[in-house]
Amino acid sequence: MTIPATTASANLTPLVDTTAFPEALDGEVRAAHRLYEHLIGMWAPGVIEAAQDLGAFAALAVGPATAAQLAEILDTDLRATRVLLDGLYAYDVVQRTRGDDGQAVYTLPAELHGVFAPHGLFSLAGKIGHDRNVAWNAWRHLADNVRSGARAADGAQQLNQISEEDYTSLVRGINFWAPPITRALAGALRDLGWTTGRSANLLDVGCGTGIYSHLLLREFPELTARGLDAERIIPIAARQATQLGVAERFRGEVVDFWSEDWGSGTDLALFVNIFHLQTPESARELLLKATKGLTEDGVIAIADHIVDEDRGEGSVQNKFFRLFAASMLATGGGDAFTVHDYDQWLADAGLRRVGLLDTPMHRVLLARRS
16 A cells, blocks of 8 residues: 655755845854754754654554653653654654644654664664664764774774674665666666566675565566575565565575675675675675676666766755765775776676666666677
């Protein structure tokens, strides 16, 4: 079932009314207001994640409630509960209306019920858990990593240092990225000659929950997919394949990317959110390994935070990718690499770029043999 989204403030909640500035206001004062608005950006995850921790969203998913009713359900302080709910309302997370008795009634929009549910297909619960366990503390130490370069003991660049446990939590919280990416990728594959009835083999390297494979399997009924990942991740992908009705055509395999063979006969090698965790050396190695098992007319698809300098400074994607690179630095390795970087790695592997697609928070790069 498709649930329409409510309209937020252009996907942003302005907190400074710039129309109220006096005409002759000093430029430094204006600049201070602008930067202050950036600095209080932490308020949004603060109130949202506190509400998730308290179980407020689970309670509101049952039905609308006043602050008093919610405080009783959650066993929280009434005044503090009202303050938290009003904060959520300010960020367009909950709706706020007046009841017949004049009390404010808070409602969680239908499209957000699954977003906060621990096992929702597009839940952000895993992302919130990652923030709690990793991100909040990591950002506090960003300056230290800028000084050191977040390098290994021998001075070399290193892969991102996220633990397998934290990765397991996070991987459940980023499924929402998949639908626009797979829609764009499916369209590009059709432009390259793929048809709905074409029999083909997909290799999903670092498949996570398997959501990208699963959605592509729905797009191409004759496609079969193998998903490679760690031992604690593969059962998650298998359960989701069953949930989405593609279990018969999806096989999850526990594979060490670096020491084990990936097999052959691959028509589509898919890498999603893999390359930003790498060093330039390991990224090149991944493409070399993928090429070995690729069919002659096979395609490599990379969905990641790929900076394209030719798109201009106004590119929303480029802005997000550069900030994402800062988050990689905070957590100890990885980067948002440029199109030029990828083109060089592709050339080293005997490949060439044949497509570059924009999606809301990623770019999808397509490559074939030179």
